Amino acid sequence: MATDANTTQLDGFVFPAWVNKMVLLGLASAGLIGGYVATVGFFATHPKVINVGHMPEQPVPFSHALHAGKLKLDCRYCHNTVDKAAHAAIPPTATCGNCHGGKDRVKEGATLAAVHLKSEKLTKVRESLESGEPVEWLRVHELPGFVYFNHSAHVTRGVSCVECHGRIDKMEVVYQAKQLSMKWCLDCHRNPDESLRPVDQVTNLGWDPQGEELKKVYDEELEKAFGHLGRSVVGDSNDLRLFYYDGKAGASKAGEFAVNPLVNKQNLQHVFAEKIFGEDPKLADGDGSGDISLAEALLYLKDCRSSPTRKDLGVLLKNAYKIKPKQNCSTCHR
Ligand code: HEC
Ligand code: HEC
Ligand code: HEC
Ligand code: HEC
Numbered sequence: 001m002a003t004d005a006n007t008t009q010l011d012g013f014v015f016p017a018w019v020n021k022m023v024l025l026g027l028a029s030a031g032l033i034g035g036y037v038a039t040v041g042f043f044a045t046h047p048k049v050i051n052v053g054h055m056p057e058q059p060v061p062f063s064h065a066l067h068a069g070k071l072k073l074d075c076r077y078c079h080n081t082v083d084k085a086a087h088a089a090i091p092p093t094a095t096c097g098n099c100h101g102g103k104d105r106v107k108e109g110a111t112l113a114a115v116h117l118k119s120e121k122l123t124k125v126r127e128s129l130e131s132g133e134p135v136e137w138l139r140v141h142e143l144p145g146f147v148y149f150n151h152s153a154h155v156t157r158g159v160s161c162v163e164c165h166g167r168i169d170k171m172e173v174v175y176q177a178k179q180l181s182m183k184w185c186l187d188c189h190r191n192p193d194e195s196l197r198p199v200d201q202v203t204n205l206g207w208d209p210q211g212e213e214l215k216k217v218y219d220e221e222l223e224k225a226f227g228h229l230g231r232s233v234v235g236d237s238n239d240l241r242l243f244y245y246d247g248k249a250g251a252s253k254a255g256e257f258a259v260n261p262l263v264n265k266q267n268l269q270h271v272f273a274e275k276i277f278g279e280d281p282k283l284a285d286g287d288g289s290g291d292i293s294l295a296e297a298l299l300y301l302k303d304c305r306s307s308p309t310r311k312d313l314g315v316l317l318k319n320a321y322k323i324k325p326k327q328n329c330s331t332c333h334r
């Protein structure tokens with residue numbers, strides 16, 4: 001990509017073009033490395049963005065605690081672009097009208113469409129439905145214009161809304177729960193392990209499996225990602241061979257093991273190391289030798305499978321789906 005030219009960090013640092021537009025003269029004169037530190041340290045406290053607790057009064061007293069919490073509406077029922085686009089759409093009043101619709105709906109016998117028809121709290125919703133003018137919701141979260149953010153890039157990779165917005169499903173009125181500073185973005189981009197979960201749980205904000213439940217999730221994800229490879233990690237290395245072959249060819253003749261060119265010890269070791277440990281091979285290097293033996297690999301996976309932590313699950317997901325958040329400037333400044 002052409003933008004790679006302005007992604008150099010520290011060494012031979014080049015400011016992206018957009019920086020010129022900002023009043024950052026002091027920063028430039030502070031020197032290149034100093035400039036970067038100042039950027040991350042000083043500017044990370046930009047007051048408008050780190051507005052934790054910011055809670056504007058909305059034109060309609062819409063409660064997420066009620067709609068997303070108690071009624072369990074999925075976030076995507078209303079924010080229906082969140083997993084497809086950069087921005088998470090704020091729903092049009094027609095979406096509210098599905099339940100707070102008005103007399104026509106009542107006649108049709110749609111009971112849900114008649115919720116609180118006369119409530120004063122819904123006056124503006126009814127007016128909006130009639131006039132076609134949108135309700136003027138106030139923004140809660142807002143990054144500066146020179147920052148590029150993308151919802152779908154996160155949501156489709158297993159980063160839940162809760163990591164960035166807190167327990168929206170418990171909020172009567174939405175407020176900003178996290179800093180949204182550059183440091184905050186980067187902290188996760190550098191180390192996303194504990195923030196990753198199965199993609200089908202991203203809108204389940206209270207998801208927090210423990211013990212047996214977490215174990216089940218780990219096993220399912222292992223199976224989903226690696227199938228036969230995952231199943232194989234029971235018992236000793238004999239089982240491993242058998243199961244590996246099993247999954248691969250649907251047969252169970254251990255004798256044929258040796259003639260399958262795909263399945264040899266070195267290969268298995270390689271597959272394990274690369275797929276399951278990815279860039280974190282140290283995790284499985286029990287004796288600290290720098291090499292992972294098959295025995296170490298097995299031991300590590302057995303460990304994970306018998307009592308996985310959220311980090312173990314995150315490492316598995318990260319490597320299985322090759323999740324690698326970028327950190328260069330042009331990722332977020334274009
Ligand atoms: C019934 C529709 C509906 C559902 C379901 C819903 N929301 Fe919302 N959401 C809205 C509306 C309307 C607003 C704008 C008013 C407000 O801020 O409360 C909003 C605002 C927000 C905002 C603040 C946007 C900003 O301006 O920064 C966030 C964040 C958010 N929702 C997250 C969620 C999450 C996470 C879920 C699922 C747990 C969810 N919403 C479920 C309708 C919904
Ligand atoms: C799937 C149906 C459904 C949708 C869609 C829905 N609501 Fe509701 N809403 C309800 C129900 C049910 C209640 C009442 C719950 C109760 O009283 O226990 C309610 C209550 C409310 C109330 C409180 C009314 C009062 O007098 O207490 C407001 C305000 C409200 N909704 C606004 C909205 C807005 C704004 C939207 C669109 C962004 C919306 N609702 C979308 C089902 C829905
Ligand atoms: C990695 C962090 C992150 C995750 C995950 C995330 N959001 Fe956001 N969200 C943000 C940021 C940052 C903004 C402000 C974006 C801006 O100003 O351009 C935002 C803004 C919003 C808005 C306002 C409209 C918009 O796009 O600016 C809504 C609504 C919203 N988020 C809903 C959700 C929902 C629903 C989910 C989960 C399905 C979710 N978000 C997941 C960080 C996140
Ligand atoms: C809780 C963790 C987390 C936080 C917080 C977070 N991100 Fe991310 N981000 C990720 C992950 C995971 C990915 C997906 C990486 C992948 O697909 O390899 C990602 C991807 C992205 C991408 C897409 C990059 C590409 O590959 O095209 C952008 C842009 C981005 N993040 C910007 C931001 C910004 C801006 C913020 C802060 C406002 C932020 N992120 C906060 C975890 C996070």
Ligand code: HEC
Nearest residue numbers: 039043044045046049147181182185186327328329331332
């Ligand atoms: C993962 C996303 C991400 C990456 C990567 C990133 N930034 Fe940022 N940057 C942000 C966000 C978000 C803000 C806004 C935070 C704020 O205003 O407090 C920001 C703010 C800034 C600002 C401050 C502007 C101001 O007015 O406060 C500068 C300068 C900056 N970034 C430069 C850089 C440089 C140089 C790099 C590469 C070394 C970089 N950024 C990489 C997300 C990112």
